[in-house]
Amino acid sequence: QHITGIEQIKKLKDIKIIASKMLGDTLVTPQTNSKGKLVSKIYVEEFLPTKRSFYLSFVINRIHACISLLIANMTDNIVDLAQKKPESILRLNFELNQKIKSQDVQQISTFLNLPQESLPKLKTFVQNLYKAFIALDATMLEINPVGLTIDDQFVALDAKISFDDNALFRHPDVVQMHDDYExxxxxxxxxxxxxxxxxxxxxxxxxxxxxxxxxxxxxxxxxxxxxxxxxxxxxxxxxxxxxxxxxxxxxxxxxxxxxxxxxxxxxxxxxxxxxxxxxxxxxxxxxxxxxxxxxxxxxxxxxxxxxxxxxxxxxxxxxxxxxxxxxxxxxxxxx
The missing domain is CATH 3.40.50.261 (Succinyl-CoA synthetase domains)
Structure with a gap:
């Protein structure tokens, strides 16, 4: 079983070998139940060297009736982190029509101890994710991890988005991506x-x-x-x-x-x-x-x-x- 479902290869010829092992295998992760999921598709993407990585997500906060931005230095199981070390997660709450301001981005940068020169690009990255979250009627947008590349670009190395079922009539393009296998x-x-x-x-x-x-x-x-x-x-x-x-x-x-x-x-x-x-x-x-x-x-x-x-x-x-x-x-x- 491939617990993480992620394999890094260094030679092109290894793709076929690794893919043949993964296809048809059972994938068990914190996102699946104990029975796991049968692997029927594999995504191949370029490996991007990074000098930093961190966790970022936007979620609907039903308790406080707002949108919450969660930031963490660790990119492991965020649920375990929230339960065992809640103080290690930065939480910022926003009203639906509230914009992310420069001071919010500065707070994120300080929390992550990022270089000051990366602040403008971080602001653009976070604001664009926030706009996408609202425009897509999402209930969760999780980037785990966000990578800071060698040339100081913020990149979503992995992403997961959950959509509000009641708003799907506004997003036929999202509906087309639905896979019954899931x-x-x-x-x-x-x-x-x-x-x-x-x-x-x-x-x-x-x-x-x-x-x-x-x-x-x-x-x-x-x-x-x-x-x-x-x-x-x-x-x-x-x-x-x-x-x-x-x-x-x-x-x-x-x-x-x-x-x-x-x-x-x-x-x-x-x-x-x-x-x-x-x-x-x-x-x-x-x-x-x-x-x-x-x-x-x-x-x-x-x-x-x-x-x-x-x-x-x-x-x-x-x-x-x-x-x-x-x-x-x-x-x-x-x-």
């Missing part, structure tokens, strides 16, 4: 129904919601109760019972999932449609794990009646806290 089979199945699905490394509880905020609320409460989320399915905008049923089967057939919480705030998506989808999915594949449904909003009483009319192991709750506690208790009894 997504799991379950993610693709959910996407075909117009829904969002995500899996986590740990956890054994599945969440079905109609909004990321509803998922986050349950996720946080599970953590308070020493439990973890295995995956969640966001069926926001769903109005087709068959598509809802197809998506629910993704969750119900996940071997990691030992219990399911459904947290629906009915509005455009009527609660009874979700209930019908649940019944349809269970009728087809069965249900041998606890499931607790919490409905609020449009047709919630009808949804409860639909579930109560069928002799399946469904439980209902009026609040997400009640739903969580009921599920954890049912899972204990199911062991």
């Amino acid at each position: 997504a799991s089979e379950n993610v693709l199945k959910a996407a075909k129904c117009g829904f969002k699905y995500r899996e986590f490394e740990d956890g054994n509880i599945g969440l079905i919601v109609n909004g990321d905020g509803l998922a986050l609320a349950v996720h946080d409460y599970l953590i308070q109760k020493q439990a973890k989320t295995a995956c969640y399915l966001n069926i926001k905008g769903g109005v087709d019972e068959d598509k809802i049923a197809q998506s629910l089967k993704i969750m119900m057939t996940n071997p990691k999932v030992e219990g399911i919480i459904i947290n629906i705030l009915g509005g455009f998506l009527r609660c009874n449609l979700v209930a019908d989808g649940i019944v349809s999915a269970v009728n087809e594949i069965g249900l041998n794990i606890p499931l607790v449904a919490r409905f609020e909003g449009t047709n919630k009483e009808t949804a409860k009646e639909i579930l109560e009319q069928h002799h399946f192991p469904f439980l209902t709750a009026d609040t997400l806290q009640e739903a969580t506690l009921k599920l954890l208790e049912a899972m204990k009894e199911n062991d």
Whole structure:
């Protein structure tokens, strides 16, 4: 296994040898799960000698509702660095319409101990990245590492960009670059129904919601109760019972999932449609794990009646806290 996925070669003839070893191999890095990713493509680029390198990223800071610029001298695992040595990361926060000023760039330069003569080029480099971050509706733009070349040019030696899915309609060029291979089979199945699905490394509880905020609320409460989320399915905008049923089967057939919480705030998506989808999915594949449904909003009483009319192991709750506690208790009894 090629842990880093990066190989440096000095002779042109070695490209074929190294490439043949990497293609078809399994790549395991901090960015993949423990199963890793099968290598199907290789990028070949020129090696640029550098005299300095550092970490730089722009991210959406959801806590402070701003854009954060993160700078670090080390280019190793930034997550470990943030946890173990948070003081070694420079954080600068910017409002959406706020520009990066000369004093901000000076602060970055001082933090990195860069030569004063590199300041103008550093300013141009950082400002251009910031403009790209906003123009592309990105949620993260990570350069790891930034290299300062021998001739004093700042270069992005590697880059990773995450985009806001809700803004992709403005970026057809970005959509064209999407590669289904990068997504799991379950993610693709959910996407075909117009829904969002995500899996986590740990956890054994599945969440079905109609909004990321509803998922986050349950996720946080599970953590308070020493439990973890295995995956969640966001069926926001769903109005087709068959598509809802197809998506629910993704969750119900996940071997990691030992219990399911459904947290629906009915509005455009009527609660009874979700209930019908649940019944349809269970009728087809069965249900041998606890499931607790919490409905609020449009047709919630009808949804409860639909579930109560069928002799399946469904439980209902009026609040997400009640739903969580009921599920954890049912899972204990199911062991």
